[in-house]
Amino acid sequence: MEYINTKNWLVRPAQLDEAIIQQAAAMIKKGGLVAFPTETVYGLGANGLDRKAVAAIYCAKGRPSDNPLILHVADTSMVKDLSRNLPDKASLLMRKFWPGPLTLVVPKAKHIPVEVTGGLDTVAVRMPDHPVALALIRASGLPIAAPSANQSGRPSPTKAEHVQADLQGRIDAILDGGPAGLGLESTVLDLTSKVPVILRPGGVTYEELKEVLGDVIIDPSVLGKKLPKDQVPRSPGMKYRHYAPTSPVILFEGEPHKIKTAITERAQALLAQGKKVGILATEEQAQGYPPQAKILKLGTRENPTTAAASLFSRLREFDQLHVDVILVEGIATTGIGLAIMNRLRRAAVEKFEC
Known part of the structure; x- marks a missing residue:
């Protein structure tokens, strides 16, 4: 792919530079790719409603196109525009765990691009608990589609230098907000079945979800069972080899x-x-x-x-x-x-x- 002169901006989460946030948001609105810190890992963000921009994420990462993405929002009102029928349990979980490392899989609205959902009739959404991420989403006024900001299959990035090592010259900008806190991606919880299903474990634990919801199921893929080759994964991290360094x-x-x-x-x-x-x-x-x-x-x-x-x-x-x-x-x-x-x-x- 064509080399891009990637901008590297240092941002202080406790004292945000509004000019930098606005420049990064302008890139998002124009269809560009911006890596940014969250409380879990660094994400690679694009306009989640722009098919071409979302497709550019897959290209930059070398990510399989049937591996769905997560839409990041800055407040719960944005979720109502992304789902055609928000499950009752979603409101309870958003009040309890948002902002935070919990992603909810819900029925998608018609206008969500197929590139975001991997061809599924559902969409994954979450509100990150990081001032830089929230400021970027608010400044762009858009849901931001963002997988981890690394080459597909590599260990997820918890520092800006990890993003630089993998994606420098392939994306428009990197917002360096220091080390990510949790260090692991969000929990992904499917709310489209009668009993919620953990598709990917993360920062919100099974025990915490069970305490709030009562019944929770852990998908067999979480425990190591492989998905059939012809099955579309319902969440990032379900089907393909991930998180791997160069050495076995x-x-x-x-x-x-x-x-x-x-x-x-x-x-x-x-x-x-x-x-x-x-x-x-x-x-x-x-x-x-x-x-x-x-x-x-x-x-x-x-x-x-x-x-x-x-x-x-x-x-x-x-x-x-x-x-x-x-x-x-x-x-x-x-x-x-x-x-x-x-x-x-x-x-x-x-x-x-x-």
């Missing part, structure tokens, strides 16, 4: 001490073959692995939000270390751990139960 990821799940034993044995065998090995370990178990391996700490098992915040950055760090393979410790799938393990299972080329 091997994931080990089970009891922590068994995981450490298995990774140690695999690392020793690979090192003996002359391979450069990376190990992504929890704080509790990082000591005692073969010293020749490149060891990065993921966070703590006791507080998995630390693992969520560092996961994608750590995977990108292994690329810079040029390791041949990455061995990763799995964690428990309770709370935010379900989202962390969903991302790791999507990234892995091999998985072992210890």
Whole structure:
């Protein structure tokens, strides 16, 4: 594709530069692509009502066209224009969790471009909890379609430099608002069935949703079941390999001490073959692995939000270390751990139960 002179603007979330926001919004209104920070990861934004602009997102990312996008709004009133029949549960969830890392899948309005929905009769919407994102949406006066601002399949970007590494020269501008907070994408919840279905776990946990809604189902794809090749995914992150660094990821799940034993044995065998090995370990178990391996700490098992915040950055760090393979410790799938393990299972080329 043609090289674009990407503008890089530093923005302070606590003290926004209105001139920069207005320039970025003008790009959106003209059909351009602008990367911006949210509380989850950086998003690649375009006018969600402009078919050509939305198509440009897929081109810039190299994203499969049947992988639907999320429309980002600045207030709940915008949602009413995007859905032809907003489910009753949507209002309850918006009051409880918005702005925040929860995406709702609802019946789409007729004017929503097919490029946004991946050919589905539903649309995914959310209100981000970040001053830069909200200011950009308000200034543009449009719902902004925005997947993560990275090359398709790569680890999602949690810093502006990650966006620059993947998309510099392919998009119009990057708003650098500092590191994203949560570090994982939003939870995607389908409200079009009788019982709401989690299509992608994220910042709002299954336990939190169950407390509010009572009945909630976790889609089998979240737990690792593959979608049929001819089935259109109902949410980002359901069908294709995602979140993967350049080096192959091997994931080990089970009891922590068994995981450490298995990774140690695999690392020793690979090192003996002359391979450069990376190990992504929890704080509790990082000591005692073969010293020749490149060891990065993921966070703590006791507080998995630390693992969520560092996961994608750590995977990108292994690329810079040029390791041949990455061995990763799995964690428990309770709370935010379900989202962390969903991302790791999507990234892995091999998985072992210890």
